[in-house]
Amino acid sequence: MNSGAGIYFDGVTSTRRxxxxxxxxxxxxxxxxxxxxxxxxxxxxIEELTAPDSILRLGRRGSATLERLEIRxxxxxxxxxxxxxxxxxxxxxxxxxxxxxxxxxxxxxxSLLLVAWFGVPAIAARVTPLLPVALELKLGDAVNMQVRGMxxxxxxxxxxxxxxxxxxxxxxAALDKLVRRLEAAxxxxxxxxxxxxxxxxxxxxxxxxxxxxVFRGLIAKADNADEVAGVIxxxxxxxAHRDGTKAVLEGGGLSFLFGMLLxxxxxxxxxxxxxxxxxxxxxTREAETAADAYGTDLINKAGGxxxxxxxxxxxxxxxxxxxxxxxxxxxxxxxRVAAISKAATVVSPLPFLNASEWAALKNICAGS
Amino acid sequence: xxxxxxxGIATGGGARFLGQRRFYWRLLIRGAALLMFTLGIxxxxxxxxxxxxxxxxTEIAGEALEYTGTALELLLGFLVAIxxxxxxxxxxxxxxLDMGLFGKLSGIIAFxxxxxxxxxxxxxxxxxxxxxxxxxxxRFHQEGSAWGFAFRAMLWWIITxxxxxxAYPFQLASLERYKMRNTFYGDLGGRFEGSGxxxxxxxxxxxxxxxAPLVLAVRGFFGVDWTALADAVAQGGDDxxxxxxxxxxxxxxxIVFAMLMAGATIALAALLYPAFQAMILRWWAxxxxxxxxxxRSVLRTRQVYGAYARFVGYAMVFSIAMGAxxxxxxxxxxxxxxxxxxxxxxxxxxxxxxxxxxxxxALGFSTIYRATVLLSLWQLGMESLQLSGLSALETxxxxxxxxxxxxxxLADALNVGGY
Numbered sequence: 001m002n003s004g005a006g007i008y009f010d011g012v013t014s015t016r017r018x019x020x021x022x023x024x025x026x027x028x029x030x031x032x033x034x035x036x037x038x039x040x041x042x043x044x045x046i047e048e049l050t051a052p053d054s055i056l057r058l059g060r061r062g063s064a065t066l067e068r069l070e071i072r073x074x075x076x077x078x079x080x081x082x083x084x085x086x087x088x089x090x091x092x093x094x095x096x097x098x099x100x101x102x103x104x105x106x107x108x109x110x111s112l113l114l115v116a117w118f119g120v121p122a123i124a125a126r127v128t129p130l131l132p133v134a135l136e137l138k139l140g141d142a143v144n145m146q147v148r149g150m151x152x153x154x155x156x157x158x159x160x161x162x163x164x165x166x167x168x169x170x171x172x173a174a175l176d177k178l179v180r181r182l183e184a185a186x187x188x189x190x191x192x193x194x195x196x197x198x199x200x201x202x203x204x205x206x207x208x209x210x211x212x213x214v215f216r217g218l219i220a221k222a223d224n225a226d227e228v229a230g231v232i233x234x235x236x237x238x239x240a241h242r243d244g245t246k247a248v249l250e251g252g253g254l255s256f257l258f259g260m261l262l263x264x265x266x267x268x269x270x271x272x273x274x275x276x277x278x279x280x281x282x283x284t285r286e287a288e289t290a291a292d293a294y295g296t297d298l299i300n301k302a303g304g305x306x307x308x309x310x311x312x313x314x315x316x317x318x319x320x321x322x323x324x325x326x327x328x329x330x331x332x333x334x335x336r337v338a339a340i341s342k343a344a345t346v347v348s349p350l351p352f353l354n355a356s357e358w359a360a361l362k363n364i365c366a367g368s
Numbered sequence: 369x370x371x372x373x374x375x376g377i378a379t380g381g382g383a384r385f386l387g388q389r390r391f392y393w394r395l396l397i398r399g400a401a402l403l404m405f406t407l408g409i410x411x412x413x414x415x416x417x418x419x420x421x422x423x424x425x426t427e428i429a430g431e432a433l434e435y436t437g438t439a440l441e442l443l444l445g446f447l448v449a450i451x452x453x454x455x456x457x458x459x460x461x462x463x464x465l466d467m468g469l470f471g472k473l474s475g476i477i478a479f480x481x482x483x484x485x486x487x488x489x490x491x492x493x494x495x496x497x498x499x500x501x502x503x504x505x506x507r508f509h510q511e512g513s514a515w516g517f518a519f520r521a522m523l524w525w526i527i528t529x530x531x532x533x534x535a536y537p538f539q540l541a542s543l544e545r546y547k548m549r550n551t552f553y554g555d556l557g558g559r560f561e562g563s564g565x566x567x568x569x570x571x572x573x574x575x576x577x578x579x580a581p582l583v584l585a586v587r588g589f590f591g592v593d594w595t596a597l598a599d600a601v602a603q604g605g606d607d608x609x610x611x612x613x614x615x616x617x618x619x620x621x622x623i624v625f626a627m628l629m630a631g632a633t634i635a636l637a638a639l640l641y642p643a644f645q646a647m648i649l650r651w652w653a654x655x656x657x658x659x660x661x662x663x664r665s666v667l668r669t670r671q672v673y674g675a676y677a678r679f680v681g682y683a684m685v686f687s688i689a690m691g692a693x694x695x696x697x698x699x700x701x702x703x704x705x706x707x708x709x710x711x712x713x714x715x716x717x718x719x720x721x722x723x724x725x726x727x728x729x730a731l732g733f734s735t736i737y738r739a740t741v742l743l744s745l746w747q748l749g750m751e752s753l754q755l756s757g758l759s760a761l762e763t764x765x766x767x768x769x770x771x772x773x774x775x776x777x778l779a780d781a782l783n784v785g786g787y
Contacts, residue, residue, distance in 0.1 A: 008504025009504050009506075010505060010507045011766060012505075012765065013506075013554075013763065013765050013766070014503075014504040014505065014506050014554060014764035014765075015760055015762055015763065015765070016431070016504060048421045049434055049436070050423070050424040050434055050435060051424050051434065052387075052424060052425050052432050053386075053426065054386075055430075055432065057434065065505070065766060066505050066507060066766070067505055068434075068502075068504075068505045081421045098413075101400060101410075101439070102406075102410070105402070105406035105409040105410050106405060106406055108406070108409055109405065109406045109407045109409060111409075112407065145436065191672050208513065212416070258407070355393055358371055
């Protein structure tokens with residue numbers, strides 16, 4: 001078969017021309033039925049373009065116009081395929097290209113996951129110490145506003161913080177005494193703000209900028225002031241290590257990696273959120289151990305009994321971070337308790353509060 | 369020059385869709401699997417494949433369209449968009465830290481700015497798609513200012529929201545006029561002749577049906593004694609609810625009624641949505657003009673309902689399958705828990721299993737939606753077209769240059785993409 005019918009568009013006008021296509025030795029000769037020559041395409045300049053299955057649509061590589069030649073006869077299309085180097089109707093070229101793309105994307109995915117697992121926490125840990133305290137305070141205010149919005153359930157109109165009503169003032173004084181002793185031993189670069197708040201979970205948390213919230217559920221569960229002091233010392237550890245700021249940077253980095261770079265391909269931030277929780281909880285575990293060590297050390301320095309932190313942890317199952325409870329598990333808690341008990345070295349510790357002060361602290365949320 | 373057909377295919381006055389559903393399913397399912405394994409990076413290739421399939425299988429007046437965009441262009445556009453968006457996001461992040469007035473307003477400013485940017489992206493993305501659309505050896509192109517479109521669109525959205533949706537037909541008509549008078553096939557200029565009033569008249573019964581329950585619900589609250597209610601809330605105390613109830617015997621009934629009415633509106637909206645979509649599609653297609661070429665759509669509403677029915681059918685089968693697999697996996701994990709051999713690694717494995725389950729489910733539904741509703745809308749939309757004045761097609765001259773894919777990248781990064 002040396003020639004066949006085709007439809008030709010010259011790329012300059014939309015005119016549709018029925019043409020005769022000839023398989024010349026060095027290329028396609030495209031001419032009209034009247035013998036007028038429209039174009040000559042060398043075989044190595046022909047490319048195949050997308051078209052319905054029944055049509056072979058050809059274009060000219062590197063052409064300034066969009067000239068097109070369409071062949072509808074399958075036998076003639078096959079004859080062109082044999083001669084033109086860049087036409088491959090079997091799709092083998094396209095498949096090989098596609099496999100390359102898939103291999104590279106999977107590679108990129110693995111690399112991104114490695115960045116998320118190792119890179120993001122490493123960057124956050126390096127950047128956090130470089131942040132000025134003033135910026136951390138601002139960040140803390142912003143985070144504080146959000147956290148309060150989430151935690152403050154406005155139970156029956158009472159204030160979020162305990163220690164404001166008249167019956168609660170002695171409790172507030174006891175808390176201040178306890179925190180002053182710890183803060184003096186800690187010598188932090190920013191002022192600590194510690195509050196007991198109306199939440200019934202046995203929990204406490206430290207925000208960037210030195211804000212520490214102790215939930216009233218924790219005070220209720222504590223048997224003595226040393227246990228409360230232990231938990232606060234642990235939280236001061238987070239403040240000293242600037243873990244809150246680190247967490248904000250890590251969260252931002254992960255959201256950026258998974259949210260924006262990868263696109264929201266399943267139409268919901270749920271995946272990003274879940275991936276973030278898994279990754280961040282793995283970062284958190286190290287931070288918790290470090291805060292334990294710091295807290296124990298701080299209580300030792302202040303001359304107190306650091307075993308209070310251990311017994312409190314044992315009681316509440318190690319959940320000193322909200323939302324991380326499912327991942328904070330018993331084996332880790334046991335190891336943490338053992339490590340703290342071992343490091344509690346003060347021989348004759350001085351209690352943080354006397355009996356009447358402890359009774360007052362127990363009543364710090366008595367106002368409602 | 370002749371208008372006789374070389375291959376024996378009739379060059380009628382309409383459009384045909386030649387694609388096979390089976391092939392499209394295969395393309396989408398393979399794409400969904402790759403999306404999962406590449407955490408979405410593959411989407412540029414999937415989108416390109418989908419467009420190639422849809423375009424090249426759409427035949428208008430005997431000639432198939434051609435899509436010449438490439439996935440690499442989309443990837444590049446996306447990277448450029450990211451480079452532009454990072455400073456903007458960083459700026460808003462820092463502004464949010466600022467406690468002053470600007471910090472408080474930064475959320476609203478960011479919302480508005482990203483809204484305008486999203487509309488900008490939609491217009492630029494349309495330009496990219498048009499300049500990659502080839503028909504009879506000539507490309508389409510789009511002129512006009514994308515910022516002009518973005519501000520127009522934002523203004524219209526505000527008006528539409530303030531008018532409870534009554535201005536929506538006029539918004540569609542106005543924005544479509546802007547798009548189409550800047551759209552060209554070669555040197556053949558487009559325009560849009562659909563009228564907002566006509567669409568409003570056709571859609572008004574639907575609007576009434578959807579809004580009536582909400583109005584009734586709001587009316588139910590007129591009987592409530594608001595000052596007594598405010599007093600009761602301000603007083604607080606443990607018995608605040610009983611005080612509220614005592615002062616307003618009608619309140620409970622009003623709340624229940626409002627919830628019922630809201631439910632009725634949502635159910636009606638879901639039921640009427642295919643009809644709404646068919647109405648808009650018919651109206652839009654019938655308003656398209658290119659020079660002397662006129663378009664008319666005879667799309668039937670029940671065909672669109674058929675597409676949604678197929679979606680519901682496939683989705684139900686898929687849900688049952690996923691439910692069975694999920695029950696099996698959870699059962700295995702539950703056994704592990706009851707043996708008491710659970711450590712942190714197991715829990716992370718559980719969360720990962722849930723995560724994968726979620727992704728598979730979401731991708732499954734989106735694939736089914738694309739293969740049923742979106743493909744059918746494309747096919748029905750095309751096959752319902754009646755074209756006249758096609759002689760104008762013989763003498764169009766080439767014009768326009770390919771544009772960059774920045775708009776596509778922005779639209780992707782801002783999640784406002786289309787086909």
